[in-house]
Amino acid sequence: MKNFLFSAILKYAIIILAIFGLITCALWYPLSISLTTVGLSVDPAPITQAENIEFWSQLIFYWLTSVPCFFILALWWIIAGKVKRGSIFTPGTAKTFKLCSVILSIDLSVFLIGNQIFAMLGWNEFLVIYLIIFAVGTAVASLLAVTAHYTRLAATLQEEMEYTV
Amino acid sequence: MIVINVDVMLAKRKMSVTELSERVGLTMANISLLKNGKVKAIRLSTLNKLCEVLECQPGDILEYK
Numbered sequence A: 001m002k003n004f005l006f007s008a009i010l011k012y013a014i015i016i017l018a019i020f021g022l023i024t025c026a027l028w029y030p031l032s033i034s035l036t037t038v039g040l041s042v043d044p045a046p047i048t049q050a051e052n053i054e055f056w057s058q059l060i061f062y063w064l065t066s067v068p069c070f071f072i073l074a075l076w077w078i079i080a081g082k083v084k085r086g087s088i089f090t091p092g093t094a095k096t097f098k099l100c101s102v103i104l105s106i107d108l109s110v111f112l113i114g115n116q117i118f119a120m121l122g123w124n125e126f127l128v129i130y131l132i133i134f135a136v137g138t139a140v141a142s143l144l145a146v147t148a149h150y151t152r153l154a155a156t157l158q159e160e161m162e163y164t165v
Numbered sequence B: 001m002i003v004i005n006v007d008v009m010l011a012k013r014k015m016s017v018t019e020l021s022e023r024v025g026l027t028m029a030n031i032s033l034l035k036n037g038k039v040k041a042i043r044l045s046t047l048n049k050l051c052e053v054l055e056c057q058p059g060d061i062l063e064y065k
Helices: A002-037 A049-085 A091-120 A127-162 B006-013 B017-024 B028-036 B044-054
Strands: B002-004 B062-064
Touching: A002 A049, A049 A091, A091 A127, B006 B017, B006 B028, B006 B044, B017 B028, B017 B044
Parallel strands: none
Antiparallel strands: B002 B062
16 A cells, blocks of 8 residues: 555656656746847847747757656656555666666756856856756756665665565 | 575475475465575574474584585
């Protein structure tokens, strides 16, 4: 019963994160980028080619860096299923956590480098927010790495327990 | 390597695996692990019970090869 409850809580959290991510990709990114490229104007002028490139290059970059995050949420969904079955402490789960940590670390590195480039080009007015995202993401990646380590230890202990009479 | 000779003692005492399982209080799965040598650890309480039921010494069940 507890496994079912924990699995349901995890899946609920994953769904909330996924919805938040989709809203970020669908609304926040286009809105924030258009504010910095085109800006707010009572009398909007036609968008130039340069503004178009500035907008779409940033938007596509942020969308591409969001894809690994959704992939990680999918992996967590699989882990939530393992929680329901009571088979969370396995070497496979530890490897999944480690994979999530590595993917997130690489994604954050690309995200940071891209934002630095946009800032140097003068395109990015929300650098502080993206640095906060980077900091939070780094904390999550670190937590995943630590979780992977202790899940592997727990898996070893569980295996020994299963073969103890 | 430690070898578990439960089979030998069962044959000597003319006892079935099922009877051993019931008297020692282990599941058939655990008895199977013992017989197949897949066990990684034995609790002293389990070894104690095995010796009591099979009327033998620990050295009769555990052998180093």
